Amino acid sequence: MRVGDLGEFALIARLQGFLPDTASAQVIRGIGDDCAVLRPSPGAELLLTTDTQEENVHFRREWATPEDIGWRCLAVNVSDIAAMAGHPLGAVVALSLPPNLEVAFVDGLYAGMQALARDYACPIIGGNITKSSEHMSVTITVLGEVPQGQGGYRSGAQAGDEIWVTGTLGGAKAGLEALLHPERVAAVSVPYALARYRRPSPRLREAQYLRQQGVLHSLVDISDGLSSDLTHICVASGVGAELEAEGIPMHDDVRQVAQALQVDALHYALHGGEDFELCLTAPPGRLAGLRAEFEQQFQSSLVQVGTVQPGSGVRLVMADGSHIALSARGYDHFQSSGSL
Amino acid sequence: MRVGDLGEFALIARLQGFLPDTASAQVIRGIGDDCAVLRPSPGAELLLTTDTQEENVHFRREWATPEDIGWRCLAVNVSDIAAMAGHPLGAVVALSLPPNLEVAFVDGLYAGMQALARDYACPIIGGNITKSSEHMSVTITVLGEVPQGQGGYRSGAQAGDEIWVTGTLGGAKAGLEALLHPERVAAVSVPYALARYRRPSPRLREAQYLRQQGVLHSLVDISDGLSSDLTHICVASGVGAELEAEGIPMHDDVRQVAQALQVDALHYALHGGEDFELCLTAPPGRLAGLRAEFEQQFQSSLVQVGTVQPGSGVRLVMADGSHIALSARGYDHFQSSGSL
Numbered sequence: 001m002r003v004g005d006l007g008e009f010a011l012i013a014r015l016q017g018f019l020p021d022t023a024s025a026q027v028i029r030g031i032g033d034d035c036a037v038l039r040p041s042p043g044a045e046l047l048l049t050t051d052t053q054e055e056n057v058h059f060r061r062e063w064a065t066p067e068d069i070g071w072r073c074l075a076v077n078v079s080d081i082a083a084m085a086g087h088p089l090g091a092v093v094a095l096s097l098p099p100n101l102e103v104a105f106v107d108g109l110y111a112g113m114q115a116l117a118r119d120y121a122c123p124i125i126g127g128n129i130t131k132s133s134e135h136m137s138v139t140i141t142v143l144g145e146v147p148q149g150q151g152g153y154r155s156g157a158q159a160g161d162e163i164w165v166t167g168t169l170g171g172a173k174a175g176l177e178a179l180l181h182p183e184r185v186a187a188v189s190v191p192y193a194l195a196r197y198r199r200p201s202p203r204l205r206e207a208q209y210l211r212q213q214g215v216l217h218s219l220v221d222i223s224d225g226l227s228s229d230l231t232h233i234c235v236a237s238g239v240g241a242e243l244e245a246e247g248i249p250m251h252d253d254v255r256q257v258a259q260a261l262q263v264d265a266l267h268y269a270l271h272g273g274e275d276f277e278l279c280l281t282a283p284p285g286r287l288a289g290l291r292a293e294f295e296q297q298f299q300s301s302l303v304q305v306g307t308v309q310p311g312s313g314v315r316l317v318m319a320d321g322s323h324i325a326l327s328a329r330g331y332d333h334f335q336s337s338g339s340l
Numbered sequence: 341m342r343v344g345d346l347g348e349f350a351l352i353a354r355l356q357g358f359l360p361d362t363a364s365a366q367v368i369r370g371i372g373d374d375c376a377v378l379r380p381s382p383g384a385e386l387l388l389t390t391d392t393q394e395e396n397v398h399f400r401r402e403w404a405t406p407e408d409i410g411w412r413c414l415a416v417n418v419s420d421i422a423a424m425a426g427h428p429l430g431a432v433v434a435l436s437l438p439p440n441l442e443v444a445f446v447d448g449l450y451a452g453m454q455a456l457a458r459d460y461a462c463p464i465i466g467g468n469i470t471k472s473s474e475h476m477s478v479t480i481t482v483l484g485e486v487p488q489g490q491g492g493y494r495s496g497a498q499a500g501d502e503i504w505v506t507g508t509l510g511g512a513k514a515g516l517e518a519l520l521h522p523e524r525v526a527a528v529s530v531p532y533a534l535a536r537y538r539r540p541s542p543r544l545r546e547a548q549y550l551r552q553q554g555v556l557h558s559l560v561d562i563s564d565g566l567s568s569d570l571t572h573i574c575v576a577s578g579v580g581a582e583l584e585a586e587g588i589p590m591h592d593d594v595r596q597v598a599q600a601l602q603v604d605a606l607h608y609a610l611h612g613g614e615d616f617e618l619c620l621t622a623p624p625g626r627l628a629g630l631r632a633e634f635e636q637q638f639q640s641s642l643v644q645v646g647t648v649q650p651g652s653g654v655r656l657v658m659a660d661g662s663h664i665a666l667s668a669r670g671y672d673h674f675q676s677s678g679s680l
Contacts, residue, residue, distance in 0.1 A: 028385060032576070033494050034423035034561060035387040035484070040380045045368060047375040048483055050432040052470050083374035092390040094434075094479045130392050133475050139434045139468075141481035143388055144375065154373050221374060236372070 003106060004099025008129055011106065018110045019124050026089055027125055036125035038089050040145055047144035047151070049080035055135040063179045066105045068198040069138075070112025076223065077142040078120050079202035079276040083221035084153075085211035086146035087204065088122035094139040096132035109138070120204055150211055152219030152280070157237035161217050161281035161308035166203050167300050168249040169226055170265065171196030173272025174257035185260040193253035200276040206298050207278055213290055215282040222279050225271040226305075227326050229279055230314055237281075241314045243270075243306035243326065270316070270326065281308050343446060344439025348469055351446065358450045359464050366429055367465055376465035378429050380485055387484035387491070389420035395475040403519045406445045408538040409478075410452025416563065417482040418460050419542035419616040423561035424493075425551035426486035427544065428462035434479040436472035449478070460544055490551055492559030492620070497577035501557050501621035501648035506543050507640050508589040509566055510605065511536030513612025514597035525600040533593035540616040546638050547618055553630055555622040562619050565611040566645075567666050569619055570654055577621075581654045583610075583646040583666065610656070610666065621648050 003011060016031050029037040040046060053059060053073045064072070074091060081088050093113065097106065117124050122142060175197030178187045187194055203221070210216050218237055220229045226248070234241050248269045258265035287302065294302045306317075314326040343351060356371050369377040380386060393399060393413045404412070414431060421428050433453065437446065457464050462482060486492075515537030518527045527534055543561070550556050558577055560569045566588070574581050588609045598605035627642065634642045646657075654666040 029491075029493070034420040035389040035426070035491075037424070037486075037491055038386040038388065039488075040384075040386055044380075046378040046380055046386070046429075046483065048378065048430070048432055048466060048481075049375040050434045050466065050479070050481055051468050052434045052436055052479065054436055054470050054472055056473055057471050080374040084377070086375070089386075090388070092388055092481060094390045094392045094481075096392055096394055096477055126388060126390065128391050128479075130394050131397050132394055132477070133396055135473050137436055137472070137477060139390070139392065139479035141388070141390055141432060141434075143386065143483060146377075148379075151369075151375075151377055153369070 001103045002099065003097045003101045003103055006103055011103070011129055015106065015110050018107070018114060024123070027123055030123065030125040036090060036092065038143065043148050044145035045148050045151060047081055047084050047086045047146060048141065049077055050139060050141040051077050051080070052137060052139040054137050064198045066108025067112035067115070070109040071116045071199050073138040073140055074113045074116040074122065075200045075202050075276065077140045078116065078122055078204060079200070079221045079223065081142055081144035082202045082204040082207040082278065083219060084144070084146055084151045085207040085216060085219055086144040086151065087208060088120060088142050088144040090123045090125035091117065091140055091142045093124055093127035095127065095129045096137040097129065098132050098134055098136060101136060120202060152207065152211060152216045154218055154220050154233045154236035157218040157233050157239050157281040157308050159239055159308050159310040160284055162284055162287060162304050163230065163241060163243070163279065163281050163306040163308060164287055164302060164304050165222070165226070165249065165277055165279050166206055166302055167275065167277040168251045169222065169275050169277060170254040170268030170272045171251050172200060172274040173268040174254040177261055178257050181261060185257050190253040190257055192251050193257055196275065200274060202276055203278045206300065209294065209297070210280060215286045215290070216280055217283060218281045220279050222275050222277045223273055225273045226279060227270045227314060233279070233281065234312060234314060240309040240311040241306055242309055243314060243316050245316050245318050247303060247305045249301055249303045341443045342439065343437050343441045343443055346443055351469055355446065355450050358454060364463070367463060370463065370465040371467070376430060376432065378483065383488050384485035385488050385491060387421055387424050387426045387486060388481065389417055390479060390481040391417050391420070392477060392479040394477045404538045406448025407452035407455070410449040411456045411539050413478040413480055414453045414456040414462065415540045415542050415616065417480045418456065418462055418544060419540070419561045419563065421482055421484035422542045422544040422547040422618065423559060424486055424491045425547040425556060425559055426484040426491065427548060428460060428482050428484045430463045430465035431457065431480055431482045433464055433467035435467065435469045436477040437469065438472050438474055438476060441476060460542060492547065492551060492556045494558055494560050494573045494576035497558040497573050497579050497621040497648050499579055499648050499650040500624055502624055502627060502644050503570065503581060503583070503619065503621050503646040503648060504627055504642060504644050505562070505566070505589065505617055505619050506546055506642055507615065507617040508591045509562065509615050509617060510594040510608030510612045511591050512540060512614040513608040514594040517601055518597050521601060525597050530593040530597055532591050533597055536615065540614060542616055543618045546640065549634065549637070550620060555626045555630070556620055557623060558621045560619050562615050562617045563613055565613045566619060567610045567654060573619070573621065574652060574654060580649040580651040581646055582649055583654060583656050585656050585658045587643060587645045589641055589643045
């Protein structure tokens with residue numbers, strides 16, 4: 001059965017059936033009226049973020065299951081809530097679907113979103129479905145909150161701060177490259193990289209932990225790539241940064257894909273987007289003592305990759321001590337071949 | 341210059357330049373970080389709604405100026421806040437744009453959104469821009485709030501309630517039909533209908549007034565058409581309704597277009613969507629005394645069109661006393677020719 005056969009209202013009713021009853025302590029009304037209605041926590045500040053995932057621009061149907069795509073679409077938004085050190089209250093999902101799309105695909109998409117929604121306590125509380133002319137498009141908006149005055153901004157970095165990142169970098173890019181070049185690298189041989197591309201894990205609880213420790217001078221999620229996202233911090237804070245090339249954390253799969261495709265693995269780790277790890281700056285000496293507890297609690301590494309400097313721009317310090325000025329190679333969807 | 345020449349980041353910077361600085365009493369941070377940050381009013385409940393306007397499904401470039409399209413895209417969302425009797429806190433705008441789109445078009449789109457944003461105190465506080473493969477798509481999400489427990493729901497109608505509507509109905513549909521059939525009706529001869537289609541006016545202040553009067557048992561905005569939207573109230577409230585055919589308010593332009601196209605004007609008024617008027621139910625006798633003040637204050641009519649009945653379904657009572665069961669002819673984008 002195809003979406004066009006079922007029609008808009010039957011499809012909405014069907015998808016609503018997949019969602020658990022969302023009435024909870026903070027969700028007064030989920031799907032079913034002109035707006036979702038929520039109760040904020042006393043004294044909280046609200047967070048609002050929106051992101052579109054466009055078929056053949058952000059994802060391809062042949063590269064992932066519908067469940068993966070649904071997971072990813074919600075994950076990228078929840079990651080923006082993590083990037084403010086907040087927690088989500090709920091998400092609204094706007095789908096544009098070509099009429100010839102199989103309903104089974106939409107079922108899978110919702111199952112994937114619902115899995116992320118459950119794992120990250122981000123209930124789907126509303127949305128919209130409309131016809132598109134050719135390709136699928138998913139725009140999700142997440143509402144979240146953070147205790148008053150405790151949001152993690154890009155603008156708080158100070159010269160002398162340490163720069164830290166969670167997890168490893170370049171994995172999503174390596175996974176994507178493996179999918180793009182099946183003749184040169186077998187995707188099954190790099191399962192970690194593939195999973196990083198298909199099922200990113202927003203660092204929501206990690207960011208909340210760091211906020212509660214009071215160590216965040218600035219915070220961003222690594223969605224465009226470390227070079228771009230650290231530049232966002234530098235520009236917003238009026239500072240520069242130095243990264244130690246040897247300190248950038250990478251999984252072996254990243255090196256393996258890079259080797260197969262004869263590129264520098266560091267390129268993936270610095271410029272590859274969509275890892276959805278955190279990059280933060282903290283006052284000197286504050287994080288070293290928390291690192292063991294963090295890594296034990298979240299089963300994820302926490303690594304210092306550089307320091308904040310006076311001035312502007314991001315410099316990469318190589319193993320031999322030489323410096324390279326790093327340009328922000330932010331992912332520009334209009335300049336690209338539209339593959340990511 | 342085209343969107344693809346300018347690129348994503350330059351386009352974002354350009355559009356940001358069009359928007360006034362949004363930091364205000366409730367907007368702590370607008371565009372420029374991973375999320376917008378807002379301060380809710382003490383004791384308020386939050387409202388969240390999202391809607392997509394897809395080129396060649398919801399609008400055609402040749403039927404309206406870019407400014408009109410921008411206005412419409414934000415208006416349909418603000419109308420959902422009106423439908424809950426709330427007020428907006430801010431909007432996030434997700435644009436999917438084909439690379440060959442003229443930048444001047446996007447400028448116009450934003451100018452139209454900005455005009456609505458200013459008139460309705462709904463600042464644009466964030467968004468997302470991405471490439472689309474062929475057509476343009478605009479998904480806007482509005483966050484609003486309403487005093488605790490005072491939201492206007494679909495579910496509060498009671499048998500015996502009066503059913504009232506603001507303004508006149510069928511105008512947007514008549515305007516659209518005029519644009520669709522230029523050979524049979526000159527659009528310039530029906531300027532009211534055309535304006536209703538191109539620049540709908542959400543009934544935000546009107547809904548707030550009615551809430552403050554404490555007369556709202558149930559409330560909905562007429563986006564799909566009175567037959568559909570009143571059915572939403574009936575289903576959610578577990579009641580039926582009777583509409584008086586003679587009481588349905590229509591502008592002369594609606595009759596003129598209907599006559600030219602040889603259809604019943606009542607069809608437009610009952611089933612034509614996108615008027616974005618309010619439909620509400622109120623306890624008997626409560627609204628008659630407020631009507632003069634309402635109409636004077638808002639320069640808009642307020643008319644009783646029927647009564648809530650026990651049972652289910654919507655019946656139309658004709659001038660001769662006969663009854664017609666009215667089916668909800670909600671606008672289904674998948675079943676349509678994609679013209680609206």
